[in-house]
Amino acid sequence: MMERTAAVEEAGPAGRELEPAIELAELRRDFGDRTALAGVDLRAEPGASIAVLGPNGSGKSTLLRILAGLLRPSGGRVSVLGCDLPGETHRLRGRVGYLGHEPLLYRDLSPLENLELVAALHGIDPGRAGARIAALLETVGMSARAGDRVAELSAGMKQRVDICRAVLHEPELLLLDEPDAHLDPEARRRLAPLIAAGEGRTRVVVSHDRDAAAEGADFTLELG
Amino acid sequence: MTAYSALLRKDLRVELRTLRSLPAMALFAITAFVIFRFGLDRERLSGELAAGVLIPTLLFAALLAINRLFVAEREEGGFDLIRLAPVDRTVLFAAKASALVVYLVVLELVAVPIFALFFLDSASGLLPLALVLLLANVGLAATGTVISTIATMSSARDLLAPLILLPLLVPLVVAAAGAGEHLLAEGGPDYGRFGTWLGLLGLYDLIFLLVGYATFDFLLDD
Amino acid sequence: MADALKSITLRRLAVGTVVVLGAGYVLAFFAAPEDADQGFIQKIFYLHVPLATVALCGWIVAAIHAIRHLRTGDPKHDARSYVSIHISVIFGLAVLLTGAIWAKGSWGVWWEWKEPTLVSFLIVFLLYATYYPLRYAIEDRDRQARYASVFAITAGAFVPLNFLAVRLAEPLIHPRTFSSTGGLPDSMLWPFLVCMAGMALLWATLVWFELDSKAASGNLKRIRRALEATA
Numbered sequence: 001m002m003e004r005t006a007a008v009e010e011a012g013p014a015g016r017e018l019e020p021a022i023e024l025a026e027l028r029r030d031f032g033d034r035t036a037l038a039g040v041d042l043r044a045e046p047g048a049s050i051a052v053l054g055p056n057g058s059g060k061s062t063l064l065r066i067l068a069g070l071l072r073p074s075g076g077r078v079s080v081l082g083c084d085l086p087g088e089t090h091r092l093r094g095r096v097g098y099l100g101h102e103p104l105l106y107r108d109l110s111p112l113e114n115l116e117l118v119a120a121l122h123g124i125d126p127g128r129a130g131a132r133i134a135a136l137l138e139t140v141g142m143s144a145r146a147g148d149r150v151a152e153l154s155a156g157m158k159q160r161v162d163i164c165r166a167v168l169h170e171p172e173l174l175l176l177d178e179p180d181a182h183l184d185p186e187a188r189r190r191l192a193p194l195i196a197a198g199e200g201r202t203r204v205v206v207s208h209d210r211d212a213a214a215e216g217a218d219f220t221l222e223l224g
Numbered sequence: 225m226t227a228y229s230a231l232l233r234k235d236l237r238v239e240l241r242t243l244r245s246l247p248a249m250a251l252f253a254i255t256a257f258v259i260f261r262f263g264l265d266r267e268r269l270s271g272e273l274a275a276g277v278l279i280p281t282l283l284f285a286a287l288l289a290i291n292r293l294f295v296a297e298r299e300e301g302g303f304d305l306i307r308l309a310p311v312d313r314t315v316l317f318a319a320k321a322s323a324l325v326v327y328l329v330v331l332e333l334v335a336v337p338i339f340a341l342f343f344l345d346s347a348s349g350l351l352p353l354a355l356v357l358l359l360a361n362v363g364l365a366a367t368g369t370v371i372s373t374i375a376t377m378s379s380a381r382d383l384l385a386p387l388i389l390l391p392l393l394v395p396l397v398v399a400a401a402g403a404g405e406h407l408l409a410e411g412g413p414d415y416g417r418f419g420t421w422l423g424l425l426g427l428y429d430l431i432f433l434l435v436g437y438a439t440f441d442f443l444l445d446d
Numbered sequence: 447m448a449d450a451l452k453s454i455t456l457r458r459l460a461v462g463t464v465v466v467l468g469a470g471y472v473l474a475f476f477a478a479p480e481d482a483d484q485g486f487i488q489k490i491f492y493l494h495v496p497l498a499t500v501a502l503c504g505w506i507v508a509a510i511h512a513i514r515h516l517r518t519g520d521p522k523h524d525a526r527s528y529v530s531i532h533i534s535v536i537f538g539l540a541v542l543l544t545g546a547i548w549a550k551g552s553w554g555v556w557w558e559w560k561e562p563t564l565v566s567f568l569i570v571f572l573l574y575a576t577y578y579p580l581r582y583a584i585e586d587r588d589r590q591a592r593y594a595s596v597f598a599i600t601a602g603a604f605v606p607l608n609f610l611a612v613r614l615a616e617p618l619i620h621p622r623t624f625s626s627t628g629g630l631p632d633s634m635l636w637p638f639l640v641c642m643a644g645m646a647l648l649w650a651t652l653v654w655f656e657l658d659s660k661a662a663s664g665n666l667k668r669i670r671r672a673l674e675a676t677a
Contacts, residue, residue: 094310120230395611
């Protein structure tokens, strides 16, 4: 039987008491008879960087999906960016940048076409979107391959494009599931500023690499 | 560019590049015509036989496209993409149904002339028939998109969609075949009950567009 | 206490059903006159038409429960929708069987395509028969219930449309129909109405009974799971 995880409190970067970016109380998620999350507590101030660690199957990805509003909690209280989930999920949409296990890219479109689609879905004005997309692709080093079909790209390239997709609409909250997967150290270095937490940007990172995760994080949440 | 047009463009673009639905549909229809020629042992068709060959064939070809409507979404987590975006989920319904209408129109632009070539004496009934088919396409797209979404998320997806869809499409077949029977009649098109069939098609379209619009949100929740 | 009361009311409903249904069929077989054209076999009309009407209404009721379920997310509405469809499907089977018997008795054939109501009913029945593979094919309970509700609403909207369509498909000349409800003489009308009421009560009793037993087995499962968890 899974134990409850410890509550973690944290003041914001400036040390002031702020409206929490994330607030979880006894969050539970079941899949049929299996309990993926059994009573998670968390409180994170805006601008914080949280690392979620734990063994395989401890529910890390499930937690991320719930925070993104993609999965309904089975029990407990969930508040993300001031929105109570699942009731107010619609108020959360467009404010979260989500990077999942698999890239959310259409294989038969190019990175450019994928990003243009995402921009349109988020209501970003096409003129502004064009410039931002070009800048992002340049930063991750994918400008040269921006016109090739995603299916022809390697896993690392897809990951880079997916990161562009996740931050394209300048979200207030980043939810990253293994952002360093398939990336060499050079690429990680280049991408780090894109996915960093900071003023107006909170982030939650799921990782297997305890050292790297602990390095970038303000505090960690252990599951399982 | 609105979300709707972006999604529609995406679907049409993917189809143009992968051609995973249209050629199969057209080929299926033409082959079916050949089989009917031998199955019925007829070289000329008119009236109810003509309608009886054309309409069901188009319907079964449509099922091919309906089964594949959400393949890209399923493989690439595209439902996540839409669900994360600040758009009404109904926009996806509208975009997908529109794409389906486009595929059906393209299919008919290929299959109906070939059908006429194979079996008909005169093409005079084809223009009014085109109107009938267009209305039927809309109804087919509305119902097809809803059922395809349901089937996509289930484990028996290839089987489930046609199973549920075929009874649901009976009124469309009744109307389209009823109109076709008169429009493709032996002595030339007969407009006898044309209004009735158009009315039935219009009613079907209205009702199922409404049902799709009202319920699609609930299909994409988790 | 509330549960005990419920079973008293269910029992009363069941008794009421038996009484009304019984009265209806006694009237139908003994009081109502024989049909001039079809003879004794016409009496099956008192069985077939109420079954069909109640089944169709049951499916519409299921659609209403489904709408409630989508709006509130309360699983009890899903249960009501499911059971309504279930009982109506069973009634539907009986409709088709009695329809075939009637056709054989009246016209010497087991099936008649020119009978639009029977044909429409077959199509609707085939549609609702897919409800089971649909539910079975979706594992996640939440999603299964939601999708089933969407289906129930779609199918509910379909029923009247389908009847209209099939009726339009039949040529206006020479319809061979069962429908003798328009212009029924009083001697036939009253037994018919009593049978109709009895069938409706039967449907309600069966639905209530199945909902009760589902709730009971659901409770049992929950208790068992709780016991296992603490063990």
